[in-house]
Amino acid sequence: xxxxxxxxxxxxxxxxxxxxxxxxxxxxxxxxxxxxxxxxxxxxxxxxxxxxxxxxxxxxxxxxxxxxxxxxxxxxxxxxxxxxxx
Numbered sequence: 001x002x003x004x005x006x007x008x009x010x011x012x013x014x015x016x017x018x019x020x021x022x023x024x025x026x027x028x029x030x031x032x033x034x035x036x037x038x039x040x041x042x043x044x045x046x047x048x049x050x051x052x053x054x055x056x057x058x059x060x061x062x063x064x065x066x067x068x069x070x071x072x073x074x075x076x077x078x079x080x081x082x083x084x085x086x
Contacts, residue, residue, distance in 0.1 A: 013064040015057055017048050024048035028060040 013030040026045040043060065046053030 011068065013061065015045070015061070026053050026057060028057060030064055 011031060013028065016027050016029060017024050018027055019025075024047070026048050028043045028045050029040050030043075031040055045057050045060065
């Protein structure tokens with residue numbers, strides 16, 4: 001997610017299909033994961049084209065965006081407080 005000290009950080013997530021042994025698999029990636037704040041972390045979602053894979057991908061994307069929104073709201077409150085407007 002975002003750097004805790006307000007420094008520059010890569011923010012983002014996405015989905016990528018990877019071909020392994022002639023089959024396609026879907027992976028979710030995100031920047032700034034807890035174990036690797038500067039790199040991209042990958043999570044296996046499932047085989048491409050499966051309804052369960054699509055559902056899991058949507059859930060991962062939603063969770064990431066909700067977490068990012070909460071983090072941004074927290075930072076905005078902190079900055080407003082420092083500026084004497086909160």
